[in-house]
Amino acid sequence: MTRKLISLGTTQDPVREQRRAQPLARPFLFVVLHCGQPALGGARYGLAELDVVDIGRGASRVASRICEGGVRRLDLRLPDATISKTQGRLVRSGDTWVFEDAGSRNGSYVNDRRVTKIALSDGDFIELGNVILRYRAGLPSSPTSAADLELDTPEARGLQTLVPPLADELDALARIARAPIPVLLLGESGTGKEVLASNIHTRSGRAGPLVAVNCGALTASLLESQLFGHVKGAFTGAIRDEPGYVRRADGGTLFLDEVGDLPLPAQAALLRVLEENEVVPVGGSNPIKVDLRVVAATHKPLDKMAIRGELRVDLLARLSGHRHTLTRLRDRIEDMGILVRDLLGRSKVPGASELGFTLQAGKWLLSQPWSLNIRELSQVLGVAAALADGPLIERAHLIERSLGTVAPPEEESVVAPEPEDERDTAPDALRGRIVALLEKHRGNVSGVARDMGKSRVQIHRWIQRFSISVDTYRG
Numbered sequence: 001m002t003r004k005l006i007s008l009g010t011t012q013d014p015v016r017e018q019r020r021a022q023p024l025a026r027p028f029l030f031v032v033l034h035c036g037q038p039a040l041g042g043a044r045y046g047l048a049e050l051d052v053v054d055i056g057r058g059a060s061r062v063a064s065r066i067c068e069g070g071v072r073r074l075d076l077r078l079p080d081a082t083i084s085k086t087q088g089r090l091v092r093s094g095d096t097w098v099f100e101d102a103g104s105r106n107g108s109y110v111n112d113r114r115v116t117k118i119a120l121s122d123g124d125f126i127e128l129g130n131v132i133l134r135y136r137a138g139l140p141s142s143p144t145s146a147a148d149l150e151l152d153t154p155e156a157r158g159l160q161t162l163v164p165p166l167a168d169e170l171d172a173l174a175r176i177a178r179a180p181i182p183v184l185l186l187g188e189s190g191t192g193k194e195v196l197a198s199n200i201h202t203r204s205g206r207a208g209p210l211v212a213v214n215c216g217a218l219t220a221s222l223l224e225s226q227l228f229g230h231v232k233g234a235f236t237g238a239i240r241d242e243p244g245y246v247r248r249a250d251g252g253t254l255f256l257d258e259v260g261d262l263p264l265p266a267q268a269a270l271l272r273v274l275e276e277n278e279v280v281p282v283g284g285s286n287p288i289k290v291d292l293r294v295v296a297a298t299h300k301p302l303d304k305m306a307i308r309g310e311l312r313v314d315l316l317a318r319l320s321g322h323r324h325t326l327t328r329l330r331d332r333i334e335d336m337g338i339l340v341r342d343l344l345g346r347s348k349v350p351g352a353s354e355l356g357f358t359l360q361a362g363k364w365l366l367s368q369p370w371s372l373n374i375r376e377l378s379q380v381l382g383v384a385a386a387l388a389d390g391p392l393i394e395r396a397h398l399i400e401r402s403l404g405t406v407a408p409p410e411e412e413s414v415v416a417p418e419p420e421d422e423r424d425t426a427p428d429a430l431r432g433r434i435v436a437l438l439e440k441h442r443g444n445v446s447g448v449a450r451d452m453g454k455s456r457v458q459i460h461r462w463i464q465r466f467s468i469s470v471d472t473y474r475g
């Protein structure tokens with residue numbers, strides 16, 4: 001079984017009907033995590049067309065929709081020895097859903113509390129044996145994303161989700177991927193922008209390579225030659241022709257990672273390339289044609305940067321053919337099961353893909369803020385898999401903040417407000433202080449960051465804004 005999409009009804013022309021249909025808020029039941037067998041991934045079931053959901057033990061996860069005597073019923077079987085054959089049921093009561101335990105052997109729990117009967121609220125977690133489910137009262141969904149979905153096989157990495165509004169956005173992105181439209185990926189660090197860029201390239205069917213450029217790591221003095229290449233003899237040390245990133249991506253995809261870190265002079269040069277589809281290598285005189293598909297990514301607030309003059313508005317417009325903002329992990333916690341399956345499956349720790357979780361460990365995964373998103377989850381799981389000394393990852397193996405005390409610098413967030421001090425400090429005084437510290441630290445930005453009590457990213461941002469050439473201070 002790979003990806004089963006179960007239609008909710010037949011239409012004359014489903015494509016046209018879907019285009020006409022606006023997303024509606026609908027209730028859903030998610031199977032979020034099979035703690036004992038995370039390889040089973042997760043599932044979602046639309047509750048809008050149902051009156052009752054019966055849940056009990058089965059040999060495998062199977063959901064059947066049945067209509068008997070006018071009652072629309074979903075029969076959900078879950079493969080878990082700790083679940084009773086008849087565990088419990090969800091019953092529609094007007095606009096709400098009520099969970100009733102059916103006298104199960106091990107009991108049913110909602111948000112950690114043992115229950116016999118309870119009206120569910122949006123976001124409630126339902127624990128049945130070692131399986132954790134979640135009720136969502138009203139998620140915007142199109143007819144496609146409202147359909148039942150089982151995800152138990154890793155495929156289309158970065159494009160899989162159970163969450164309906166996100167599924168609709170990713171569906172649009174998957175279609176855009178096939179056209180040569182520039183894509184701008186926004187979102188917090190660790191949400192999967194690079195993974196998605198790679199997937200967009202794969203789906204584009206373009207024959208050329210995916211060439212990733214970390215714009216924040218380009219050296220100021222060599223930037224143009226790194227991007228656009230150079231001819232032999234263009235400068236001291238140019239002992240042969242070099243194509244540069246842009247020409248290497250000819251016929252493929254140029255992935256501009258951390259595009260918010262691109263210095264202004266490089267922005268102008270890049271814009272020329274994107275507008276004219278040709279590149280002039282440093283020291284050369286003849287333009288060379290290039291066929292590029294550009295995907296750019298950043299966790300910075302590009303629109304604000306454009307207003308402040310730190311990013312060219314025309315470049316931003318060029319890059320923004322289609323914008324996609326990645327969802328934070330804590331806002332797609334229903335995907336925990338499918339992410340865990342993917343991450344354990346890819347882990348280099350021997351036997352990781354066979355591991356399960358204790359119920360306590362599973363509940364912990366679902367309760368964390370995951371401020372560093374999927375990257376943090378991946379790190380936590382990697383350590384846990386290495387520590388586990390049996391078939392199950394226990395709560396003690398899941399080490400909080402495995403990335404140390406690192407928190408995303410507030411100024412890096414696409415949604416974060418601009419830090420107060422940046423707006424309030426007199427620009428001349430700030431520039432003077434940075435220049436003095438660059439002199440003191442001989443161009444070492446980390447030293448400046450330490451002395452000012454700021455992140456390196458913040459210092460780089462000021463350096464760009466004040467057009468300071470760091471190389472001048474390197475001795």
Ligand SMILES: Nc1ncnc2c1ncn2[C@@H]1O[C@H](COP(=O)(O)OP(=O)(O)OP(=O)(O)O)[C@@H](O)[C@H]1O
Binds near residue numbers: 191192342
């Ligand atoms: N959908 C996904 N499924 C499984 N793993 C993922 C997924 N998306 C991202 N990851 C993993 O999470 C980590 C971070 O992903 P990625 O580097 O793509 O994030 P990013 O948004 O580009 O981060 P940054 O902004 O810091 O560069 C990687 O280890 C990646 O393999």
